[in-house]
Amino acid sequence: MKVKKKSWYLTIGGILTACMLAFTATGLFWTPYSPTAMSAPDRNAPPSAAHPFGCDQLGRDVLSRTLEGAGSTLTIALAVLVVGAVCGLVIGALCGYYGGVADALIMRLCDAVAAFPSVLLALVVLALTGPGKYNVIGALGVLFIPSFARLVRGEFLKYRDRDFVQSARLMGVSQLRIIFIHILPNIWPVLLSGLTIGFNNAVLAEASMSYLGIGVNATEPSLGYMLKDAQGVLFTLPWCTIFPALAAILLILGVGLLGEGIRERMGGTAA
Amino acid sequence: MSEPIVHIARLNSWYGRGKGRKQVLRDVSLKLAPGEVLGVVGESGSGKSTLAKCVLGMVTDITGTLEVNSPRPQMVFQDPYGSLNPAKTVGWILEEPLRTAGVKDKGERRQRVRDFLPLVGLEEEHLARRPAQLSGGQRQRVAIAAALIQGSRLIVLDEPVSALDVTLQAQILRLLADLKEELGLSYLFISHDLAVVYQLCDRVAVMTGGEIVEEGDVDEIYDHPRHAYTKKLLAASLALD
Numbered sequence: 001m002k003v004k005k006k007s008w009y010l011t012i013g014g015i016l017t018a019c020m021l022a023f024t025a026t027g028l029f030w031t032p033y034s035p036t037a038m039s040a041p042d043r044n045a046p047p048s049a050a051h052p053f054g055c056d057q058l059g060r061d062v063l064s065r066t067l068e069g070a071g072s073t074l075t076i077a078l079a080v081l082v083v084g085a086v087c088g089l090v091i092g093a094l095c096g097y098y099g100g101v102a103d104a105l106i107m108r109l110c111d112a113v114a115a116f117p118s119v120l121l122a123l124v125v126l127a128l129t130g131p132g133k134y135n136v137i138g139a140l141g142v143l144f145i146p147s148f149a150r151l152v153r154g155e156f157l158k159y160r161d162r163d164f165v166q167s168a169r170l171m172g173v174s175q176l177r178i179i180f181i182h183i184l185p186n187i188w189p190v191l192l193s194g195l196t197i198g199f200n201n202a203v204l205a206e207a208s209m210s211y212l213g214i215g216v217n218a219t220e221p222s223l224g225y226m227l228k229d230a231q232g233v234l235f236t237l238p239w240c241t242i243f244p245a246l247a248a249i250l251l252i253l254g255v256g257l258l259g260e261g262i263r264e265r266m267g268g269t270a271a
Numbered sequence: 272m273s274e275p276i277v278h279i280a281r282l283n284s285w286y287g288r289g290k291g292r293k294q295v296l297r298d299v300s301l302k303l304a305p306g307e308v309l310g311v312v313g314e315s316g317s318g319k320s321t322l323a324k325c326v327l328g329m330v331t332d333i334t335g336t337l338e339v340n341s342p343r344p345q346m347v348f349q350d351p352y353g354s355l356n357p358a359k360t361v362g363w364i365l366e367e368p369l370r371t372a373g374v375k376d377k378g379e380r381r382q383r384v385r386d387f388l389p390l391v392g393l394e395e396e397h398l399a400r401r402p403a404q405l406s407g408g409q410r411q412r413v414a415i416a417a418a419l420i421q422g423s424r425l426i427v428l429d430e431p432v433s434a435l436d437v438t439l440q441a442q443i444l445r446l447l448a449d450l451k452e453e454l455g456l457s458y459l460f461i462s463h464d465l466a467v468v469y470q471l472c473d474r475v476a477v478m479t480g481g482e483i484v485e486e487g488d489v490d491e492i493y494d495h496p497r498h499a500y501t502k503k504l505l506a507a508s509l510a511l512d
């Protein structure tokens with residue numbers, strides 16, 4: 001075992017993520033103003049005590065909109081992760097544990113899907129289904145399955161012939177119990193770090209799609225949608241771009257560092 | 272003599288398929304009587320573990336006779352780090368065989384595990400630990416307990432002490448001998464170390480290249496080895512001492 005060195009990735013990533021989650025969670029329940037309320041006198045107002053993030057060209061409070069946008073971005077990213085990770089976990093676990101022809105076929109299919117950038121594929125799907133929150137979640141979720149399936153499959157390949165698994169078979173433990181109760185707990189750390197990468201990819205993919213105008217609707221703006229909305233006033237009202245962008249960057253940075261910290265910790269304790 | 276617990280006659284086994292199919296065991300015959308300890312010695316790659324896997328039903332590409340007259344024979348592996356689930360506690364690892372055997376009541380499982388601990392020289396405080404928090408010797412005791420707690424009478428031990436240092440080896444061998452008497456077990460004991468085999472086994476089979484070249488009582492083989500390969504093994508082990 002290596003000597004464990006103090007990991008600041010985990011600490012800083014954890015704190016940053018916690019702050020951003022708190023910020024986002026707030027936005028789900030409370031915003032200082034209504035994110036859609038337009039106030040004529042406040043049009044184009046720079047940041048002030050009453051509006052810390054300023055107002056946009058319609059007089060809407062940018063802080064309120066950033067809070068709501070972050071909430072929207074977070075829920076979409078988490079939903080994409082749930083779809084991708086749960087399906088990927090089950091597929092990867094069964095493929096890795098059983099192997100065989102079905103495994104080869106499914107992995108070939110995953111390779112084919114993974115060969116295209118997922119944003120591009122999602123754009124194609126959304127061009128067919130039309131924009132909207134649930135379509136984005138569905139399209140990105142499905143496209144995230146291959147990477148999780150691959151990750152989980154690799155881990156199961158590593159474990160399926162270990163002595164403790166053989167020993168469980170000899171005792172008569174059922175195959176499904178071996179897969180999900182005996183092997184799965186061993187791969188949580190790897191999965192967790194995969195989830196942090198997946199989360200960031202989901203945030204970025206959603207933002208790019210909304211930015212390209214094919215993601216969420218104006219009724220449920222995400223951070224990416226706000227950035228697109230502020231494009232025309234980038235230089236005249238920079239606060240309309242800076243604050244949503246900052247929120248997205250800090251969220252991604254926090255989760256990224258957290259994942260790096262988990263990987264580092266794993267490297268230190270793995271046998 | 273009563274009915275053998277393991278009866279193997281002219282057993283052949285293969286690994287791989289098609290062009291890569293490779294024969295490992297060749298015409299292996301042996302018998303293990305209830306309450307007996309049969310040692311299998313031979314160099315690395317001679318097919319000892321393969322023989323063990325055949326007895327446990329883990330190798331299916333075989334021809335010949337293979338009768339195992341004991342339900343759920345269990346195995347104790349060489350590396351007690353790999354044979355214990357690193358993500359679980361000792362308590363869980365020892366309860367799992369009982370859970371699998373259908374002991375539904377949690378309290379009863381716990382009690383049976385606690386009752387078993389003194390038999391293998393473990394303490395209750397070990398139950399909450401994970402394998403990584405135990406010494407090599409303690410891990411092997413846990414592995415032995417896990418193999419025995421379902422009540423199996425036939426235990427295959429594949430180099431169970433090779434990963435331990437000499438003092439620990441002696442302790443574990445004594446433990447195995449005691450357990451055998453107390454619980455009426457039969458062992459198929461695999462080792463490359465003749466000295467270890469001599470301490471525990473009643474009879475020994477000498478393997479090389481997938482064949483058993485000599486078989487008999489331990490003392491007989493030690494004092495009057497007939498096959499050249501056995502003589503070589505003996506000379507090598509004496510040179511080490």
Ligand SMILES: Nc1ncnc2c1ncn2[C@@H]1O[C@H](COP(=O)(O)OP(=O)(O)OP(=O)(O)O)[C@@H](O)[C@H]1O
Nearest residue numbers: 286287295313314315316317318319320321322463
């Ligand atoms: N799963 C497998 N697939 C293909 N070949 C195998 C497999 N397991 C073992 N072999 C081969 O079968 C032969 C016998 O292996 P086995 O593990 O039985 O030897 P062993 O006597 O136990 O050796 P050791 O003392 O090193 O454990 C070796 O040549 C080995 O390479």
Ligand SMILES: [Mg+2]
Nearest residue numbers: 319320321429
């Ligand atoms: Mg072996």
